[in-house]
Amino acid sequence: MPPLARRNLFHDKVRMAVTLTGIAFSVVLMVVQWGLFEGFSGSTSNLIDHSGADLWVTAKNTVYIDQAVNFNERKYYQVLATPGVAQAAKFIARWSVWKAPNGRSESVAVVGYDPDVPLGRPWGMVAGDPQQVKQPNGVIVDRIYADKLTAHNLDDRAEVFGYRARVVGFTNGIRAFTTAPYVFTTFKNAQDYTGFKQDQTNFVLVKAAPGVNIQKLKADLKARLPDNDVYETAEFSAMTRHYWMFTTGAGIAVLMAAALGLVVGIAVVAQTIYATTMDHIREYGTLKAMGAPNSYVLGVIMTQAAIAAALGYAIGMGVSIFVVHGAASGGANIVLTWKTVILMAFLTLVMCLTAAVVSVKKIFSLDPAMVFKG
Amino acid sequence: MAEAIAIRSVTKQYVEGTAGTLALAGVDLTVNRGEVVLLMGPSGSGKTTLLSIMGCILRPTSGQVRLEGHDVTAMSEKELPAVRLRHIGFVFQGFNLFPTLTAGENVELSLKLKGLSQRNAKTEARSLLEQVGLGEKYDAFPSDISGGQKQRVAIARAIAGSPGVLLADEPTAALDSKTGKAVLGMMAAMAHKDNRAVVIVTHDSRMAEYADRIVRIEDGRVVEAA
Numbered sequence: 001m002p003p004l005a006r007r008n009l010f011h012d013k014v015r016m017a018v019t020l021t022g023i024a025f026s027v028v029l030m031v032v033q034w035g036l037f038e039g040f041s042g043s044t045s046n047l048i049d050h051s052g053a054d055l056w057v058t059a060k061n062t063v064y065i066d067q068a069v070n071f072n073e074r075k076y077y078q079v080l081a082t083p084g085v086a087q088a089a090k091f092i093a094r095w096s097v098w099k100a101p102n103g104r105s106e107s108v109a110v111v112g113y114d115p116d117v118p119l120g121r122p123w124g125m126v127a128g129d130p131q132q133v134k135q136p137n138g139v140i141v142d143r144i145y146a147d148k149l150t151a152h153n154l155d156d157r158a159e160v161f162g163y164r165a166r167v168v169g170f171t172n173g174i175r176a177f178t179t180a181p182y183v184f185t186t187f188k189n190a191q192d193y194t195g196f197k198q199d200q201t202n203f204v205l206v207k208a209a210p211g212v213n214i215q216k217l218k219a220d221l222k223a224r225l226p227d228n229d230v231y232e233t234a235e236f237s238a239m240t241r242h243y244w245m246f247t248t249g250a251g252i253a254v255l256m257a258a259a260l261g262l263v264v265g266i267a268v269v270a271q272t273i274y275a276t277t278m279d280h281i282r283e284y285g286t287l288k289a290m291g292a293p294n295s296y297v298l299g300v301i302m303t304q305a306a307i308a309a310a311l312g313y314a315i316g317m318g319v320s321i322f323v324v325h326g327a328a329s330g331g332a333n334i335v336l337t338w339k340t341v342i343l344m345a346f347l348t349l350v351m352c353l354t355a356a357v358v359s360v361k362k363i364f365s366l367d368p369a370m371v372f373k374g
Numbered sequence: 375m376a377e378a379i380a381i382r383s384v385t386k387q388y389v390e391g392t393a394g395t396l397a398l399a400g401v402d403l404t405v406n407r408g409e410v411v412l413l414m415g416p417s418g419s420g421k422t423t424l425l426s427i428m429g430c431i432l433r434p435t436s437g438q439v440r441l442e443g444h445d446v447t448a449m450s451e452k453e454l455p456a457v458r459l460r461h462i463g464f465v466f467q468g469f470n471l472f473p474t475l476t477a478g479e480n481v482e483l484s485l486k487l488k489g490l491s492q493r494n495a496k497t498e499a500r501s502l503l504e505q506v507g508l509g510e511k512y513d514a515f516p517s518d519i520s521g522g523q524k525q526r527v528a529i530a531r532a533i534a535g536s537p538g539v540l541l542a543d544e545p546t547a548a549l550d551s552k553t554g555k556a557v558l559g560m561m562a563a564m565a566h567k568d569n570r571a572v573v574i575v576t577h578d579s580r581m582a583e584y585a586d587r588i589v590r591i592e593d594g595r596v597v598e599a600a
Contacts, residue, residue, distance in 0.1 A: 004483065007474035286470040289431055291459025292487050369431045371466055372422045372543050 005303035008280050019272040023312025023348065024319060026265025031320035031344055032327075032334055033258035037251055039333035044177040044244040045237040047093060047111060050123045053205035054214050056236045057221060058229045064243035065093055065236070066109070066178075070200040071228065078224055079204050084217045086209040089117040090187050090201040094194040095180055099159040100150035107180040108149070110160065112190020119205040122184040127154060128169025133186050138168035145181035146170075160193040175333050177244055262351055269355035273305055277359035281366070288368035297363050301356050309352035313345055377440070378539050378571030379405040379428050384437030386423050386594075397423040398434070399594040407538060410565045410572045410584055415591035421575045422543060424591065428573060429462050429541045430454045442538050459487060463532030465542035465561070469524040471516040477503060477527045478512035484534040502530040506560060522553035526560065533564060540564065542574045546581060558584040
């Protein structure tokens with residue numbers, strides 16, 4: 001194809017700049033809002049996703065991790081006795097109150113795990129290791145919340161639910177979805193920190209033996225524990241995400257903002273491509289009079305839309321990467337994955353091609369006889 | 375001479391709301407290959423409507439149009455662009471060149487629409503521009519050449535792919551007298567030398583010297599064919 005599409009598009013440089021600005025703005029808006037959604041969504045289920053478990057045994061009718069009902073820890077032994085189970089660990093996730101030496105109180109999410117079993121441990125350690133919680137009153141917190149918890153150094157002290165706590169390790173990047181930071185500790189400490197009875201647990205995490213069919217093991221555990229639910233890790237993760245993102249409305253708000261970006265982009269690009277088309281309407285009339293098929297004219301307009309999409313996306317994604325890094329240093333959790341990069345490229349292209357439809361319809365209905373009118 | 379265009383009892387009525395305007399009222403006309411026909415008449419007489427019908431851009435209300443042996447009135451709307459592309463070249467009053475393409479690319483565009491490869495279209499476009507005396511203007515944009523040169527580029531574009539029919543709507547209206555005559559002379563040569571039918575709508579009676587026939591139209595009827 002002669003470079004008609006490209007030449008017409010770049011002919012008016014001011015208009016082109018406006019188009020690219022509009023597309024880039026839409027891309028940034030979509031990336032940031034989608035990244036916030038992914039960040040929020042991921043933080044609701046990060047304990048589950050990083051647990052290393054294959055299956056989660058919960059109280060009956062548990063729908064998300066943060067509001068699980070406790071049950072008797074005898075179930076833990078029944079789990080261990082089930083053929084196909086390689087490892088099992090009791091696990092607590094429950095809100096409590098952190099009181100710093102300066103008297104400042106903060107809500108926290110206490111996470112109790114068995115330090116001798118590699119299930120449900122903290123990740124992203126930057127000081128200490130997960131087993132150090134075995135030290136008296138040992139807790140691990142995240143660097144992100146150091147100021148909030150007034151816990152900047154190893155051996156800093158605090159009280160949790162009236163019991164002593166001593167920082168023995170730091171993670172970096174474990175964000176809580178709520179305002180309550182995670183405080184990792186031993187299962188036993190967690191029982192104290194959350195007011196659990198000594199024979200109670202929140203969950204039992206299960207690691208299947210190599211080669212064991214997870215579905216079958218799940219069914220076996222359900223048969224053995226009729227008063228409990230058993231979920232695969234991905235299943236429980238999805239349930240938790242769904243609860244927070246859709247039942248509470250938090251996710252919908254973010255998704256709507258992302259959709260708004262898409263709509264703004266379509267409107268801006270549609271307006272610009274339509275204006276460009278109208279500027280060249282006589283040329284399209286000439287093309288049709290010469291006998292150019294509609295498919296050729298469609299190709300010209302869609303090529304313009306695709307070029308605008310590619311350039312606008314490149315600029316928008318560049319700005320987005322800058323924004324995401326800036327936001328991370330400012331404490332916001334905007335997740336930008338390769339999947340998002342590809343998804344946004346696809347959405348930008350769809351946005352621009354959709355925007356071009358109005359122009360295409362105009363040209364398809366154009367009467368080529370217009371070329372003889374003056 | 376072989377028949378290129380045959381118009382038989384053609385009428386054209388424009389309807390707007392409940393009012394109708396009869397632009398052509400039973401026109402019969404034959405244009406043969408190798409001849410130059412001037413369509414003349416006052417404004418609103420139906421010249422451009424007749425040219426549009428010959429060019430398969432407008433469909434007649436009644437009557438028959440044959441182009442290069444094909445009954446185009448029997449064809450569907452979707453078939454007509456292909457007929458235009460294959461059999462007809464257009465030259466417009468306002469040149470209608472694509473301003474963002476060079477002279478050469480304007481001609482190439484027409485050739486590529488007709489199915490030529492990029493390489494062949496480039497070679498052929500250069501040859502056509504040389505035919506109209508503009509070989510050196512291949513890379514010039516329309517804004518950088520004179521009106522006469524623009525019309526010669528438009529003629530090169532119109533004859534790209536060697537259509538049997540060349541239709542021109544007031545091709546000299548935007549040109550001075552000398553340039554206008556040169557353009558008409560070129561079109562007449564293309565009719566005679568290449569055995570092509572050339573139909574030109576014009577108000578300018580000074581162009582009569584280039585015509586093999588002059589057809590006068592008034593109130594949608596052919597009143598004189600000489």
